[in-house]
Amino acid sequence: MARIVITRPNGETEYAELTTDKSLVGSHYLTVERDGTPYYAKLGDSVSTHLCVEGSDGKKRYVQKFVWKYTFNDTWENASKMVIPHTGKYRLTFTCIAYGANYIEADSKIFSKDDIFNQGSRFYIENDAHKYWTLKAKSGKKYLNMDSSDNGQFPDPSYFLVFQTHLTSIEYIGEA
Incomplete structure (x- = not known):
């Protein structure tokens, strides 16, 4: 390189x-x-x-000394291959989709969360029944690849029937 x-x-x-x-x-x-x-x-x-x-x-x-970004595919088949390469600060980017009546997509928002991860951190399946991939930060906070909450993205969540939040990418943004 x-x-x-x-x-x-x-x-x-x-x-x-x-x-x-x-x-x-x-x-x-x-x-x-x-x-x-x-x-x-x-x-x-x-x-x-x-x-x-x-x-x-x-x-x-x-x-920045190091450049790294990992984008997840829609099926999440590549999640098991992702390994955090360096201890540092990373940005996780999520897409939250809100569904209204008849489960028709009503709105969507993209948001990010920054956190510190250790080198070697990787996704693991926390619940075999639901197959949620989980990534644990240095602080102990857990991030799921998919969630059924709005994560505070919509001002009036009662307007929507269902939320799906998906992790779309994770990228290195600097030293911790």
Whole structure:
């Protein structure tokens, strides 16, 4: 994998991962072109390396050492293959769908939760009868791949009959 080598004034060397997959770096990234191929470095708010970029909004964002995102398929067949690669802060993105009369989709919202996970954390089946995949954070909090609550996303939940919340992706966002 390609990387940026950062040499600090004191001689210390840092490395930051580059990727050719733009979808892994989110909306804030640094583009580096090499031999006609664009590579992307993820930018974040936390100091992961000492290389920073000032955006048009005046905010400093730091080049992150590590880029990782895992997207789940609709059948959840790939959940058992997902392993948290580094201890750190991760963003879990969920889609909550609300169903009205006759179970017709009435509304949907996307929301995120940030939490810290240990290296090697992986999904496990907590309840064989329902086959819910569970991921446990460092704090002990458990996240399910699917839930039947609105998770506070809808102001008047009594208007809807059923909620389904699905985990759609998990991505590394910085050091803990």
